[in-house]
Amino acid sequence: MLLTCHDIDHADWRPTFGARKDMNEVTQPPTQISPQTTWMLAVRDRRDRAAFSALFDHFAPRLKGFVMRSGAGSAQAEEIVQDVMLTVWRKAEQFDPARAQVSAWIYRIARNRQIDVIRKEGRPLPDELGEDPSTEPDASQILAVEQEISKLKQALERLKPDQREIIKQAYLGELTQQEISAQTGLPLGTIKSRIRLGLERLRHEMKDLR
Amino acid sequence: MTAINHHTSEALLMAYAVGSLPHSFSVVVAAHISLCLECRAAFEAHQAAGGVILETGGTEALSEDLKSDVLDLLDAPIKPTPLHARSGIYPGPVMAALKGKSPKWKSLGMGVRQTILSSGREGSVRLLHIPPGQAVPDHSHNGLELTLVLQGSFSDDTGRFGVGDLEIADQALEHTPIADAGLPCICLAATDAPLRFNSFLPRLLQPLLRI
Numbered sequence: 001m002l003l004t005c006h007d008i009d010h011a012d013w014r015p016t017f018g019a020r021k022d023m024n025e026v027t028q029p030p031t032q033i034s035p036q037t038t039w040m041l042a043v044r045d046r047r048d049r050a051a052f053s054a055l056f057d058h059f060a061p062r063l064k065g066f067v068m069r070s071g072a073g074s075a076q077a078e079e080i081v082q083d084v085m086l087t088v089w090r091k092a093e094q095f096d097p098a099r100a101q102v103s104a105w106i107y108r109i110a111r112n113r114q115i116d117v118i119r120k121e122g123r124p125l126p127d128e129l130g131e132d133p134s135t136e137p138d139a140s141q142i143l144a145v146e147q148e149i150s151k152l153k154q155a156l157e158r159l160k161p162d163q164r165e166i167i168k169q170a171y172l173g174e175l176t177q178q179e180i181s182a183q184t185g186l187p188l189g190t191i192k193s194r195i196r197l198g199l200e201r202l203r204h205e206m207k208d209l210r
Numbered sequence: 211m212t213a214i215n216h217h218t219s220e221a222l223l224m225a226y227a228v229g230s231l232p233h234s235f236s237v238v239v240a241a242h243i244s245l246c247l248e249c250r251a252a253f254e255a256h257q258a259a260g261g262v263i264l265e266t267g268g269t270e271a272l273s274e275d276l277k278s279d280v281l282d283l284l285d286a287p288i289k290p291t292p293l294h295a296r297s298g299i300y301p302g303p304v305m306a307a308l309k310g311k312s313p314k315w316k317s318l319g320m321g322v323r324q325t326i327l328s329s330g331r332e333g334s335v336r337l338l339h340i341p342p343g344q345a346v347p348d349h350s351h352n353g354l355e356l357t358l359v360l361q362g363s364f365s366d367d368t369g370r371f372g373v374g375d376l377e378i379a380d381q382a383l384e385h386t387p388i389a390d391a392g393l394p395c396i397c398l399a400a401t402d403a404p405l406r407f408n409s410f411l412p413r414l415l416q417p418l419l420r421i
Contacts (some may be wrong), residue, residue: 035401044276061271062267065268078276108263119233124233126241126244126253126302126303127302145258168267173228177222191259202388
């Protein structure tokens with residue numbers, strides 16, 4: 001089935017938020033697209049301010065916590081949160097739910113912003129792959145990405161606290177290149193395969209590149 | 211299109227994805243990801259994991275006005291930041307390092323040319339232009355060296371490297387890459403230490419030439 005945002009009614013997604021939460025508590029894989037993704041698609045496809053407001057309420061306090069844990073003071077953290085959330089609005093067309101959950105995309109924007117603030121040279125970024133409107137992902141691929149993310153969360157929870165702490169530090173950018181070894185990584189094999197499927201849709205773009 | 215056979219390592223890729231990799235290496239890894247579907251998927255998988263850390267981490271209370279400030283700015287006009295897209299054989303991250311301009315080649319002798327993209331205490335990154343059949347000056351390393359092929363190919367003791375292939379060389383490797391027949395070989399090369407050339411270039415000259 002093809003997912004267009006118009007299929008998702010506002011009245012439909014609000015109540016499912018609670019339901020999803022309960023299901024996550026008993027670690028069931030998600031069976032519906034998450035509210036965060038639905039909000040983000042509404043922002044991307046319809047410039048929906050109410051959906052952006054919901055995204056802000058969910059992510060801004062987490063972003064502030066995230067940025068402060070990597071060393072920023074409260075005021076600087078809020079500047080970064082502001083920049084990141086504005087980028088979410090302005091670059092919404094780059095969000096591709098077949099490749100990443102919303103938090104992955106926001107993580108990427110936040111790290112880019114933090115690094116640009118810290119270093120004088122901007123962070124080198126890979127070429128963006130253009131989106132072709134004829135290759136809109138189907139809902140099953142989006143859901144499959146979210147199911148992998150849910151498994152990744154469980155894998156993180158199952159780790160010993162000190163191991164979990166090292167991984168958190170790594171993703172906050174607190175470990176040096178030398179301290180990061182393959183051992184610090186989460187099991188990313190299946191999510192990687194899933195993302196690859198999302199990328200295959202854009203493969204013709206890759207072919208043009210080489 | 212030939213397949214990419216030599217990829218970035220897990221550790222380098224993760225260090226790049228989380229933002230811990232020095233600038234010079236980041237240019238090379240970002241350029242490789244621009245060309246390689248496999249490593250792009252791995253890069254995005256790390257972002258998925260980073261998203262999980264963001265999602266499950268603690269929250270901090272926001273200032274009262276932050277949300278209304280952001281909502282007010284949504285449609286404010288913005289200065290567009292220059293976006294450096296791929297141009298010819300040069301991926302976006304290389305074009306960004308070139309500030310959108312064509313490379314300014316300087317001769318290193320024996321037909322080999324270079325364009326320095328950046329050089330500092332953290333390391334250096336440059337483009338190398340090597341005529342077919344010509345050896346890159348024999349060199350060994352103080353640290354780590356990454357070499358990404360953008361045009362043509364080269365071969366050394368460890369194998370053949372074509373467009374998109376990334377060679378990771380450390381201190382232990384004393385190698386002599388030779389550009390294969392065909393197009394001149396153009397590479398993006400980064401080190402975290404100045405190169406030591408064993409043969410034709412006195413070490414005293416290296417700081418002057420910044421190689």
